[in-house]
Amino acid sequence: MPQPHDHCDHLPGEHCPGDHDHAPRLVPPPLSLYVHLPWCVRKCPYCDFNSHAAKGELPFEAYIDALIRDLDQDLPLVWGRVVSSVFFGGGTPSLFPPEAIDRFLQAASARLRFAPNLEVTLETNPGTAEHGRFDRYRAAGVNRISFGIQTFNDEALKRLGRIHDSGEAERAVKLAQDAGYDNFNIDLMYALPQQTLAQAEHDLERAFALQPTHLSHYQLTLEPNTVFFAKPPQGIPDEDSAWDIQEHCQRMLAEAGYAQYEVSAYAKPGRQSQHNLNYWRFGDYLGIGAGAHGKISSGAEEHVLRRWKHKHPQTFMDTAGSAASIGGDDVIDAPRLPFEYMLNLLRLHEGFTLKDFESRTGLERAAIATPLQAAIARGWMTLDGDHARPTELGRRFTNDVVELFLP
Numbered sequence: 001m002p003q004p005h006d007h008c009d010h011l012p013g014e015h016c017p018g019d020h021d022h023a024p025r026l027v028p029p030p031l032s033l034y035v036h037l038p039w040c041v042r043k044c045p046y047c048d049f050n051s052h053a054a055k056g057e058l059p060f061e062a063y064i065d066a067l068i069r070d071l072d073q074d075l076p077l078v079w080g081r082v083v084s085s086v087f088f089g090g091g092t093p094s095l096f097p098p099e100a101i102d103r104f105l106q107a108a109s110a111r112l113r114f115a116p117n118l119e120v121t122l123e124t125n126p127g128t129a130e131h132g133r134f135d136r137y138r139a140a141g142v143n144r145i146s147f148g149i150q151t152f153n154d155e156a157l158k159r160l161g162r163i164h165d166s167g168e169a170e171r172a173v174k175l176a177q178d179a180g181y182d183n184f185n186i187d188l189m190y191a192l193p194q195q196t197l198a199q200a201e202h203d204l205e206r207a208f209a210l211q212p213t214h215l216s217h218y219q220l221t222l223e224p225n226t227v228f229f230a231k232p233p234q235g236i237p238d239e240d241s242a243w244d245i246q247e248h249c250q251r252m253l254a255e256a257g258y259a260q261y262e263v264s265a266y267a268k269p270g271r272q273s274q275h276n277l278n279y280w281r282f283g284d285y286l287g288i289g290a291g292a293h294g295k296i297s298s299g300a301e302e303h304v305l306r307r308w309k310h311k312h313p314q315t316f317m318d319t320a321g322s323a324a325s326i327g328g329d330d331v332i333d334a335p336r337l338p339f340e341y342m343l344n345l346l347r348l349h350e351g352f353t354l355k356d357f358e359s360r361t362g363l364e365r366a367a368i369a370t371p372l373q374a375a376i377a378r379g380w381m382t383l384d385g386d387h388a389r390p391t392e393l394g395r396r397f398t399n400d401v402v403e404l405f406l407p
């Protein structure tokens with residue numbers, strides 16, 4: 001619990017409007033746990049995630065052992081803090097048998113304090129959904145599923161190198177629903193090679209029919225170090241056509257009751273991803289597993305630390321639990337904090353309060369007064385009392401807005 005300052009009643013991080021003068025204190029925000037599971041059946045040609053095509057039997061047990069050693073090593077960073085969400089991301093976490101996920105969650109709950117309403121999400125490739133698995137993921141404690149469907153157009157799925165067709169995607173969702181999952185996300189991508197507006201519209205209609213509580217709607221990007229980047233596929237919609245698709249889909253999503261709360265995230269009321277919201281609100285997270293990134297605030301040391309692990313699964317397994325598994329540690333210094341904060345917060349429609357800015361960075365609100373005024377003057381942001389928000393125009397030019405906050 002934060003203690004009040006000894007010269008006033010304000011808690012560290014609270015703004016003191018009185019005549020006494022002191023810097024805000026960094027207050028550790030909510031804490032999440034990200035767990036990276038790095039293998040896939042096959043590598044998709046557009047994907048730059050730390051994911052590797054599985055060759056032969058996967059070392060599930062050895063990897064879970066490595067995850068537990070990795071968690072043990074990071075525990076001193078978060079002693080006593082409550083974890084509010086867990087996210088198994090990949091790669092394809094659904095390649096891991098439910099028993100392996102169960103063993104990790106049991107080990108984690110013996111080491112960390114889990115919140116009573118803990119959100120536990122598992123990313124699932126529909127091509128790996130076997131009958132009976134979802135019951136066992138549920139029994140292990142997974143209470144939210146995220147399906148990577150991308151599109152319901154079978155030709156497009158082939159062009160994207162996916163291992164499933166649209167029928168399998170629908171069956172996977174139904175299997176999860178039969179196992180009692182009502183809280184689930186569907187990932188779709190748009191601006192796909194040769195995609196028409198009507199096809200993007202049809203993708204949303206097929207998704208709505210499955211009644212997900214959450215939809216992630218990503219524009220396909222050509223990422224360096226991918227097959228698509230080296231050899232772009234024919235017929236990628238140009239910027240104007242991609243914008244038309246996006247605007248049209250945003251309207252459809254709103255009409256179907258999915259409120260946009262982030263650049264690519266839409267949810268039914270109360271069904272936002274708590275895990276992702278915590279990232280975007282500049283919350284804290286432990287990153288466990290090959291290539292995982294974490295961000296942890298230390299109230300005592302008054303700093304924000306970023307830590308990442310070795311990317312390669314075998315190197316990670318060989319070194320997990322020792323300093324050699326750490327790819328890097330980076331304390332974000334004060335001049336960089338406003339930019340890092342804005343990079344996340346300006347993705348959110350809700351914006352942020354200046355009080356939260358102070359408690360999550362430990363900086364005075366004065367540190368962003370100039371760029372904030374510049375953003376307001378350009379019509380990119382509004383400030384209503386303590387509450388700053390991006391405008392619709394600002395959301396179109398997020399990169400430009402964030403750049404104003406560079407050191």
Ligand SMILES: C[S@@+](CC[C@H](N)C(=O)[O-])C[C@H]1O[C@@H](n2cnc3c(N)ncnc32)[C@H](O)[C@@H]1O
Pocket residue numbers: 040046047048049089090091092123124125126147148149150187188189218219220221222223
């Ligand atoms: C880790 S994957 C999800 C789970 C699983 N690996 C799968 O693909 O089914 C995360 C999501 O990021 C999105 N994604 C990956 N690469 C992308 C790209 N180049 N452009 C846009 N979205 C991308 C996809 O929608 C994908 O489902």
Ligand code: SF4
Pocket residue numbers: 039040042043044047048049051090091092125148
């Ligand atoms: S299945 Fe998912 S993580 Fe794996 S390569 Fe494809 S998009 Fe990337």
